Amino acid sequence: MPETPSDASPRHVFTPSSLNRLARDLIEDALGSIWIEGELSNVARPASGHLYFTLKDSAAQVRCAMFKPRSTWLPFRPVDGMHVLVRARASVYEARGEFQVVAEHMELAGEGALRREYEALKARLEAAGLFDPARKRPLPARPQRIGVITSPSGAAVRDVLHVLARRFPLVDVEILPVPVQGREAPPAIVAMLRAASAAARHDVLLLARGGGSLEDLWAFNDEGVAHAIAASAIPVVSAIGHETDFTIADFVADLRAATPSAAAERLVPDRDELARHLAGHLAWLGSRMKRRLEASSQRLDHLHARLQAQRPSARLARGARQLDEVQARLLRAIEAASRRVRVRLDGSGARMRAAHPRKRLDEATRRGTLARRALEQATLLGLDRRRRHLAELARTLHAVSPLATLSRGYAILLEPETRRVVRGIGEVRAAGRVTALLGDGEIALRTDTD
Structure with a gap:
């Protein structure tokens, strides 16, 4: 069912x-x-x-x-x-x-x-210290010979040679040919790096290649190439691919350039800049030589003047001038001594006249007159100051006086018999009387407490 x-x-x-x-x-x-x-x-x-x-x-x-x-x-x-x-x-x-x-x-x-293989190798070499900036060597400022490790038929080598010839044609460039793509490229690059390092003929090595895909640039992501760059006794510059391409060789090299042309720009100085630098040095040298010649000429003139000064006639003339100067100084000294004596005599006479009794009496009288006038003036000033102080005290006392309050219309209530001030209603007796004290008199008042 x-x-x-x-x-x-x-x-x-x-x-x-x-x-x-x-x-x-x-x-x-x-x-x-x-x-x-x-x-x-x-x-x-x-x-x-x-x-x-x-x-x-x-x-x-x-x-x-x-x-x-x-x-x-x-x-x-x-x-x-x-x-x-x-x-x-x-x-x-x-x-x-x-x-x-x-x-x-x-x-x-x-x-x-x-890409995964590249990242794994990069991490391993970085951990081994091949990318450490401390191990990278400085490049020579003006290299005499450059070794370019690249394909002799590629566009990269033409770009490098063109830039080097334009910037610094005096540099000696040697092409070290290697394949830059394929299985045979890594061992060939390693062998060339080792041979160039052992020969020690170059001031710097340039490892260069034009752009391409990751597979095209794979020869420069080889571990053997990385160790050969690190072991090179000569500084190595890496210029692989385009500006956005990065290979293992770029990280190990002593310098990474964005392109081969940029590497050539970095390796040699600009001849125009060197010419300007040389012109500046020549101008400085000419100026220094001119100053030296002027200084030598001045020294020669000074020596000539000294030689002229050593002649007998010049020495006799110099002695005569010195004798005249001594005589003139002696006359000036005698005149100065005479003036000092006259000044002392005049001073002594003035002091004697000033010390006469009549003079002293007149001076004492004058000082007494001045003292009396000063005492009188001080007394008048003191009296005036005390009068002003007394007036100020009177004004202050009047301001707090009850009479001043009464003059403004107020009144004070007093008990008629005791003349005590009434301070509250409770003190007023029933049907009593009080006295109102006003400003101009008193008034008797009758109170009504109801």
Whole structure:
């Protein structure tokens, strides 16, 4: 007999949407963020800007979606047949109940592997101290001979030679040919670095190559090349690729230049600047020589004057002048002594006249008169000061006097017999009398306490 809902056992019933949500949550929690490598197919980019594609291998395929804005950040244009590496999260498209992968990042599979190898080598060499700035050596200010380790047929060597010839044609440039791409490039670069270091013929080595992809520049991400640069007895400048390209050789080298042309600019001075510097030195040298000649000429004139001064006639003339000067000083001394004696005599006479008794009596009389006048003036000033002080005290006393208050219209109540001041109603007797003291007299008042 078929089972009816009324007698069925308890169960959990899903709707399609709830089941899809449950499946989505289970898949996302179980897998999280994953990496998937495969071949692109059915690539579509509708007007919405989202990217839809299928990732497949020889046995299976999976539908994928990459939504904006991540789909617009890709550094390349995905097309069918491209081998890629995708970081994504697995999920369920609830509207159709289909398993799908939501991509968050995409890169070319080969380049991605190289990039991971590059980062691992970089971390290992940095930990070993090959990137330490303390081990980098300064470059010579004016190198005499430069060794350029590069391909003799590449564009990089032409750029380097052109810049060096333009800036400093006196420098000796030697091309040390090596392959800069392919499997044979790393061992050839290592061998050339070791040979140049052992020969010690160059002041600086320039390791150069033009731009290219990560695979094209891979020879300069070789661990052997890095150790050869670090072990070189000659400073090494790295100029690999374009300005945005960084290789392991750039980090190990004593100096990294953005491009080969920029490296050539850094290695040698500018001949125009040297010419200006030399012109400045020549001008300074000419000025110094001119000053030396002028000083020598002045010294020669001084010596000539001294020689002329040593002649007998000059010495006799000088003695005559000295005798005249001594006689003149003697006459001036006699005159000065005579003046001093006359001054002393005049002073003694003045002192004697000043010490006469009549003079002293007149002076004492004058001082007595002045003292009397000063005493009289001081007495008058003292009396005036005391009068003003007394008036000020009178004004102050009048200001606090009760009479001053009464003159402004107030009255003071007194008991008639005792003349005590009445200070409250309670002190006024029933049907009694009080005296009102006013400013100009008294008034007898009768009180009514009712």
